[in-house]
Amino acid sequence: MRPFPVGSAGPPLLVVENLRTMFDTPRGVLRAVDGVSFTLERGETLGIVGESGSGKSVLVRSIMNLLADNAYVPEDSEVIFDGRDVRQLSRPEARHFWGTEMAMVFQDPMTSLNPVKRIGAQLTESIRYHLKLSRNAATERAVDLMHQVKIPDPKRRLDQYPHELSGGMRQRVTIAIALACEPRLLIADEPTTALDVTVQKQILDLLARLQEEHDMAMILITHDLGVVAGRADRVAVMYAGQLVEVAATDALFTQVRHPYTEALLNSVPKVDQPSHTRLDAISGRPPDMAQLPKGCRFAPRCRYALADCLDRNPEMLETELLPHRWRCFVPVGSPEADTALADNLRAGHTAAGLDLNAVAVS
Amino acid sequence: MAGTGKAHLRDGDDVLLRVEDLVVEFAAGRNQTVHAVSGVSFDVLDGETLGLVGESGCGKSTTGRAIMQLPSPTSGSVVLESTDLTELADEDLRRTRRQLQMIFQDPISSLNPRRKVRDAVAEGLRIWGGRNGETAAKVDEVLEAVGLAPEVVGDRRPGQFSGGQCQRICIARALVLEPKVVICDEPVSSLDVSVQAQILNLLEEMKARYGLTLVFIAHDLAVVKNISDRVVVMYLGKICEVATPDELFAHPSHHYTRLLLASIPKPTPGNRQHGEGLAGELPSPLDPPSGCRFRTRCPAAQDRCAHEEPQIREVRPGHYVACHFPEAAPAL
Numbered sequence: 001m002r003p004f005p006v007g008s009a010g011p012p013l014l015v016v017e018n019l020r021t022m023f024d025t026p027r028g029v030l031r032a033v034d035g036v037s038f039t040l041e042r043g044e045t046l047g048i049v050g051e052s053g054s055g056k057s058v059l060v061r062s063i064m065n066l067l068a069d070n071a072y073v074p075e076d077s078e079v080i081f082d083g084r085d086v087r088q089l090s091r092p093e094a095r096h097f098w099g100t101e102m103a104m105v106f107q108d109p110m111t112s113l114n115p116v117k118r119i120g121a122q123l124t125e126s127i128r129y130h131l132k133l134s135r136n137a138a139t140e141r142a143v144d145l146m147h148q149v150k151i152p153d154p155k156r157r158l159d160q161y162p163h164e165l166s167g168g169m170r171q172r173v174t175i176a177i178a179l180a181c182e183p184r185l186l187i188a189d190e191p192t193t194a195l196d197v198t199v200q201k202q203i204l205d206l207l208a209r210l211q212e213e214h215d216m217a218m219i220l221i222t223h224d225l226g227v228v229a230g231r232a233d234r235v236a237v238m239y240a241g242q243l244v245e246v247a248a249t250d251a252l253f254t255q256v257r258h259p260y261t262e263a264l265l266n267s268v269p270k271v272d273q274p275s276h277t278r279l280d281a282i283s284g285r286p287p288d289m290a291q292l293p294k295g296c297r298f299a300p301r302c303r304y305a306l307a308d309c310l311d312r313n314p315e316m317l318e319t320e321l322l323p324h325r326w327r328c329f330v331p332v333g334s335p336e337a338d339t340a341l342a343d344n345l346r347a348g349h350t351a352a353g354l355d356l357n358a359v360a361v362s
Numbered sequence: 363m364a365g366t367g368k369a370h371l372r373d374g375d376d377v378l379l380r381v382e383d384l385v386v387e388f389a390a391g392r393n394q395t396v397h398a399v400s401g402v403s404f405d406v407l408d409g410e411t412l413g414l415v416g417e418s419g420c421g422k423s424t425t426g427r428a429i430m431q432l433p434s435p436t437s438g439s440v441v442l443e444s445t446d447l448t449e450l451a452d453e454d455l456r457r458t459r460r461q462l463q464m465i466f467q468d469p470i471s472s473l474n475p476r477r478k479v480r481d482a483v484a485e486g487l488r489i490w491g492g493r494n495g496e497t498a499a500k501v502d503e504v505l506e507a508v509g510l511a512p513e514v515v516g517d518r519r520p521g522q523f524s525g526g527q528c529q530r531i532c533i534a535r536a537l538v539l540e541p542k543v544v545i546c547d548e549p550v551s552s553l554d555v556s557v558q559a560q561i562l563n564l565l566e567e568m569k570a571r572y573g574l575t576l577v578f579i580a581h582d583l584a585v586v587k588n589i590s591d592r593v594v595v596m597y598l599g600k601i602c603e604v605a606t607p608d609e610l611f612a613h614p615s616h617h618y619t620r621l622l623l624a625s626i627p628k629p630t631p632g633n634r635q636h637g638e639g640l641a642g643e644l645p646s647p648l649d650p651p652s653g654c655r656f657r658t659r660c661p662a663a664q665d666r667c668a669h670e671e672p673q674i675r676e677v678r679p680g681h682y683v684a685c686h687f688p689e690a691a692p693a694l
Binding site: 051052166167168169196197198199200201202204205223224225226227229230231249250252253254263264265267268269270271272273274275276277278279280281282283285 | 417418524526554555556557558559560562563566581582583584585587588589590591606607608611621622623624625626627628629630631639640643644
């Protein structure tokens, strides 16, 4: 088991241990999630950051046990929620687990709502099923939930269809549905990616307030480092199916260790930089998940890569007591990294052959 | 905001593109009209990058398309050098439009999946009667310029490329006709952050190499700040504020711009500001508010804002705002 973060009381709410999810595809076995371990405390917010295809959505779907039929999860993968093994739940048990213990908010509110059912029917469905309320009591609860997510004029909205609402309003509805049975863990998969920045702020503020009121833990998946910086207690950075760095949010931004995290931070344009600041793009592309390299998965794009990085994939470094973990032989800020970068720059290329003088090309 | 006026237009020989009083309306049935763009004016200097920024429904993409005459605006003028595109006959417009090219948000769906990369890029040249040898040489040159090896990618089809590579192909296709102006409509918003940086850097390089003028449309303020020489902030079909990016981000004067900037989550630790946000919903463009269009959500709105539309005026050198009660910027 992982060391608990300092100051935590009791066992964690969620323990994920060596989770692997594979898909059988015509091109071979695709290792979408490949040995992910982390814990989540009660009331804590964990941000998971990664680019398209890094496996972050498959990771949370595996935690929810909501995978497609061609997915395969080996026996030694563990997802323990409050002492219960989620993977061992029977379907009837799972039905009462989803919604009341864990709930999920998806990226696109248009496709996660049923277009031909009224908002009220969609909102009361889970309330009536899980809480066994009468139609009137459920409607009352629905109106109350709509108030909580700050939808104006809730009574009228209950009779409307999803297409009659704006994107921000629709996402509020999906959040209200997810919160209907007061789950202890909310998984939000890119909840604001489809929304405008001012609406994003409204939704993230709303999630933070509701989380506090209900003492709910949250896994917030995003590709936006700005979103996790302001909203998460801890951040896990995911690359090619594996976590490469896990740290308290402040530590991640001030003492970054993994070269991928560093590269990601440097590639984003920032509003406090002067205009026309040249961006440090990351060269190359993520590996093919069906044909993974045997060494470090980021090595082909890494400025620090040494011969060793191509041979072996580094293990997640466990540090006692310190909750900051990373998976790298030459962590940023270490003397080894400084030497490696200096050597690579002198040679003009890394051990993986990445040209350090050329313009980044995809 | 949201006002009209032309105080921010510049005189001079180096104005390449000048849009005045642009109005785009669409019929919405039941005698209703969508007021997508309502009296927008701006100009772009030769070699300048103009950023058009705003949220969904502000009319930024419609403005970009109206410049291309796709479709022609309801009223107003679009003058490229000394030619008003809105007054040209079809054949003349076709010939002039060669100087304007466009890059779109979704690079994969804007390429024909059944065509080879070389043919997709060469199509413009073929239409304009390029001879085979010259066309092939030119296609190879632009593919090389956008960072793709012509002998490797030339005979492949778009399905074999990632989003970032498809956007490079789209950029090559836009550049092959040597346009004066390239209109980029959200060119990086569907790309991952690491790829986004590659494409932004590439656009800057191409701009320098081919002497391009860019109109860059985006909703991401950090991206717009990075690439633009001048930024126009739009809201519900009107202009709010115009300034250089550094000035705009340091001293936002329009209340909408201020709220927009305050909403950006910054990738720096400890930014847990739960400060002011933008309240309420965007009004319907079928029936926009009278006077200033932002008044229904503006923290500083007064009676005057409902009756009188603010005109664009200069509040600091080179910094223009359409607001009756702008946030006072510190004097220089």
